[in-house]
Amino acid sequence: MGRTRIMVVGCGGIAGAWLPTLSAHPDVEIVGLVDLNKDVARKRADEYKLANAVVGDDVRAMLAAAKPEVVCDLTIPAAHAEVTIAALDHGCHVLGEKPLADSLDNAKRMLVAAQRNKRTYAVMQNRRFNPRMRQLRRLIAAGTIGDIVAVKSDFQIGAHFGGFRDRMKHVLILDMAIHTFDQARMLTGADATQVWCKEWNPKGSWYDHDAAAIAVFTMSGGARYTYYGSWCAEGCNTSWEAEWRITGTEGTVLWDGNDLFRCQRVAKRGEFFSTMEDVVVPPAEPDDRVGQHDGWIKDTIACLRSGRTPETVCTDNVKSLAMVFGAIESSDSGATVSIG
Secondary structure, three states, rough: OOOOOOOOOOOOOOHHHHHHHHHHHEEEEEEEEOOOHHHHHHHHHHHHOOOEEEEOHHHHHHHHHHOOEEEEEEOOOHHHHHHHHHHHOOOOEEEEEOOOOOOOOOOOHHHHHHHHOOEEEOOOOOHHHHHHHHHHHHHHOOOOOOEEEEEEEEEEEEOOOHHHHHHHHHHHHHHHHHHHHHHHHHHHHHEEEEEEEEEOOOHHHHHHHOOOEEEEEEEEEEEEEEEEEEEEEOOOOOOOOOOEEEOOOEEEEEEOOOOEEEEEEEEOOOOOOEEEEEOOOOOOOOOOOOHHHHHHHHHHHHHHHHHHOOEEEEEHHHHHHHHHHHHHHHHHHHOOOOOO
C-alpha cells in the first residue's frame, strides 16, 4: 500500500495542530493545501516544506487537481457541511475538526453523503486520546464504583481568542462544550436522552453573546450529568479537560483534568457514614490510544488504511453533537428538550 494522499482545507490556526503530525507521517503524502486566502495556504506549504503540494483557494477545483484520497476539513464550523459533502461526493474520506456541523440538519446531510458514497467521515475529539481519560474510563467500565448515578464537570477558562469567536452566538456550547459532552459520553458509556440548559453572558465578558452555561442531561440508564462552564472566567482556571466528579452506587472518583485522581469505594455499610476505602486508579495500558491531536490523527489514519472504524466516526459523534444542539434549544426555549 502506498502513502495516503491527503488534502488539507483550511490553513488557519488549527492547522498548526494537524500539519506537524500529517507532514511527518511516513504513510501520508500531503498533496494539496486549500484556503480562501491562497497566501495563507502557500505559507503553510513553505513552513512544512511541502514543495510538491498543490495550493489553491477553491475546494472543488483542488479536489480535481490534487486527487486526494482523504480531505482534512479544518475550516470554521459554518463551512464544514459544504467542504465535507464536496469531498465525500468526490470519493474522499474526511477527517474533520469539531464540531461535526453547525446544525443538526447539516449533520444529517453529511451523514447521508458519507453513507451514499461509502466513505468514512470522522470528527476530531482529541480529549478521548488523553491518557488520563483512558485510565478513568477503564476504572469506571470495570465497575469499581458501581453503576453510575451522577456525573459533574466544571469547565472554567478565561480565553481571549479575538476573531470570530468573540462574535459567535452560543460560543461556549457550540465551540467548546462538544469536547466536554463527548467526554461525558465516553466516560459513562451512555448517551443523552434529554437536557435542560441555561446560557448567560457574565458581567465583564468580552464576548458579544452568552459565554457561560449550566446544563443538566439525563443519560441512558438514568444517570444525571451536570455541566457548568464559562469561556470568560478570569483566574483559577480549570484544565481544558474540565474537572470531574463521577458518583456510582459503590463509590466516587474525582479527576482534576490534569494528573490528580482521588477514588473511594464502599468497604462496609451499616453506620451513619459507610466505611470507605481508597482506590488507586489503574495506570495506562501499553495499547491505550493516546496522544491528543497527534494520537487521534495517527489512529484515524491507521483505521482508514486497515479498514477499521474510527472511534469518533460521524455516526457516533453525531450523538455528542445532538447534546450541543439540544442544550442550545433548551436555553433558547426555557424548556427541557428531548434528544435523539
